[in-house]
Amino acid sequence: MACYLCFSKPVLLFSALVLWAFSTLLEAQDPSQLSSDYYLKTCPIAEQIVRxxxxxxxxxxxxNAAAILRLHFHDCFVQGCDGSVLLDDTVTLIGEKKAEQNVKSLKGFDIVDKIKTNLEAGCPGIVTCADLLAIAARDAVVLLGGPYWDVPVGRKDSKTASLDQANTDIPTPQQGLVTIISKFLAKGLSATDMVALAGAHTIGVSRCASFRDRIYGxxxxxxxxxASSLPYLSKLKExxxxxxxxxxxSPMDHFTPNLFDNAFFETLLKGTGLLNSDQEMYSSLVGFETSSLVEKYWADPVAFFNQFSDSMVKMGNIxxxxxxxxxKNCRFVNT
Structure with a gap:
């Protein structure tokens, strides 16, 4: 693994980056406009339709649960949670779907389309695609045995997208711990949020292109x-x-891939995390805080569920x- 023990100028630069990220983010966030009863009068059946x-x-x-959860995450990391990840390319707009971290990994757009069609039939012109995605992500977790949380809603759908930000802001599987923490901090999310949100990898799969360097590294x-890791590694290489x-x-949690639980953290404790970015949370030489959180969430599933819920709300408030x-259509801005 890469060594991050060289402190001096790089660390000073990293600290400055963190302070700058926080100062700019505080101006951008306005979670006070969001509330769990935003659609109570205008579309009281919104959550029922999504569910x-x-x-x-x-x-x-x-x-499909992991696909929707990933869509929400990738949406929030670019311009905030504004549905920009759902936009198709047009003559006048370049979307985010062809970004390096999106083009081969994002799925579930057809599910979003179906939900939106039903919302428009029941409450035309009321529920945004950004809110739809936030609610659907919560339901995805619950349907596979994960925690429930009240989703603050009231987001607006953006009229723009940013391919550049999608290419730079979304964490990648090959990046080291310091880089990934900095990307979360730039969104106002702490290292604790990062570890908890990474726990979403307890469901879903990863492409070979994303974990090849890890299994051959x-x-x-x-x-x-x-005794247990070598047969698993052989299967991964096949x-x-x-x-x-x-x-x-291959599933990122090979123990219970279709159950939202805390088994993902066991893979990190055993040193068999599929993605480099995940394993770094426990094995990196600078992972003092993150490694203790990994141990905590494996030992205490209730603590993991509680923090995951809190961190999802925090991320969704960006x-x-x-x-x-x-x-009207999640793939295109209104004309």
Whole structure:
């Protein structure tokens, strides 16, 4: 693993970056405009509609839960939670779907379309795509056994997207712990939020292209139990050869991939985390705080569920200061 023990100028620069990120973010956030009863009078059946469609989607394929959760995360990390990730490219707008971290990994757009169609039928012109996504992400977690939380709503759908920000702001599987923490801090999210939110990897899969460097790199160095880790590593290498197979997938939690629980943190304790970015939270030489959180959330699933819920609300409260509209179609701005 990369060593991050060289403190001096890089660390001073990192600290300055953190302070700058916090100062700019505080101007942009305005969570006071969000409330759990925002649609109480205008569309009281909004959450019921979203929940019903999510039930259909998860029953059809449990991996759809992870797809919607990932969409919400990638949306919030670019311009705030404003539905920008849902926009298709047009003659006048370049969307975020072709960003490096989105083009092969984001799915579930068809599910969003179905939910939006039903919302428009029941409450036309009322519920935003950004709110739809936040509610659906919560339901995705609940439907696979995870915690429930009240979702503050009232976001606006952006009229713009940012391919550049999607390419720079979203954490990547190959990045080290310091880089990833800095990206979370830049969004007003702490290291505690980062570890808790990474726990969402207890569901879903990752592409071979995202974990190839890990399994052919330091996987054996971090793995602690050869009896169990070597057969697992052999299976991973079968599914993800050195050449080819980029789109082959493997669950990030191979214990209970279709159950939202805390088993993901066990993989990190055993040193068998699939993604480098995940394993770094426990194995990095500078992961003093994050490693203790990994141990805490594995030992105490209630603590993990509580923090995950709090961190999801905190992330969901990142708003786009530019405001926006209520899109009729989540893929396009209104004409």
């Amino acid at each position: 019903k469609q999510m039930e259909y989607a998860v029953q059809a394929d449990p991996r 330091d996987f054996e160095l971090t793995a602690k139990d050869e 599914d993800c050869p050195l050449d080819g197979g980029d789109d082959n997938v 708003t786009n200061p530019e405001g926006g509209e209520v899109r």
